[in-house]
Amino acid sequence: MQNKRPFRMTPQRAAIYAEVQNAERHLTAGEIFERVRRKYPTIAYGTVYRTLHLLAEHGLIQEYTFGDQAALFDRRTDRHDHVQCAICGELLDVEVPIALLARQVAEEQTGYIIYDHQTVFTGICPSCQDKQAAGQERVKATTGNS
Amino acid sequence: MQNKRPFRMTPQRAAIYAEVQNAERHLTAGEIFERVRRKYPTIAYGTVYRTLHLLAEHGLIQEYTFGDQAALFDRRTDRHDHVQCAICGELLDVEVPIALLARQVAEEQTGYIIYDHQTVFTGICPSCQDKQAAGQERVKATTGNS
DNA sequence: GTCTATGCAAAACGTTTGCAGATAT
């Protein structure tokens, strides 16, 4: 099922892979490009994209696209879901064990053979909840509203 | 919560809305543009995009982006999930009633307040299952494999 | 010597935007 053509782990590719592994969060290709460029100032955008897709094809990283934003790359290679804050955009991993039940329902309804799924929860993160609460206080303190 | 600035239902906007309503499946902005252009040959891409976003803001249609493909517009305005065929790309609506349980789990794990979610199931549609089966037959009939 | 990878630059793609003229209230 996987592309088994031999591929070389060149220094550039290793650096790109390392950035994904060491990232504190999911990064866009552009962010990875910027970070890798610190060590390889001549690296090209095209190389970064080609490498990220190569790594994803070989199952070493995962690529996600949420909404109309730039694609994000994830060091995790196992299936998991995400929550995203509608205000600040923060994106977190989350484990929601509903796979079997949900897939069965989907298969029965459609006749498809389902082998994967992805859920994105949208909400408000704790930090933005606090900011909202503070905002409400401020509104109450001044006037009703205009 | 909704933009209540008055907006005019111009002939162009009505035509765009009608195409989304009458579509046999989810359409991209480009497809909607092509279809509306049959009646309004001078309509501009920009008008189509602006109108689709306007309609979505007012809750008259919904916009989805899956993977890195172009955004799709849906006449349905209620929450529902989707299955997509990994081979032919067909995209279908599906109803998977796991909302409350899944959201609770996500909220507990992250501290977020969740108010929406979207699941995309990936699999193989009945038609592509048949084609695959036929392909397997052909392979067996000729040789083991090269 | 042959195949693969890189850098560069241009192009492709979907989408958004500034603006002047047209249209509606």
Added chain:
DNA sequence: ATATCTGCAAACGTTTTGCATAGAC
């Protein structure tokens, strides 16, 4: 009159691609 809407064209951000050079096996 005043505000909104349209068409046009240019710009935008992301991603892909062609090609010549460089490097690995």
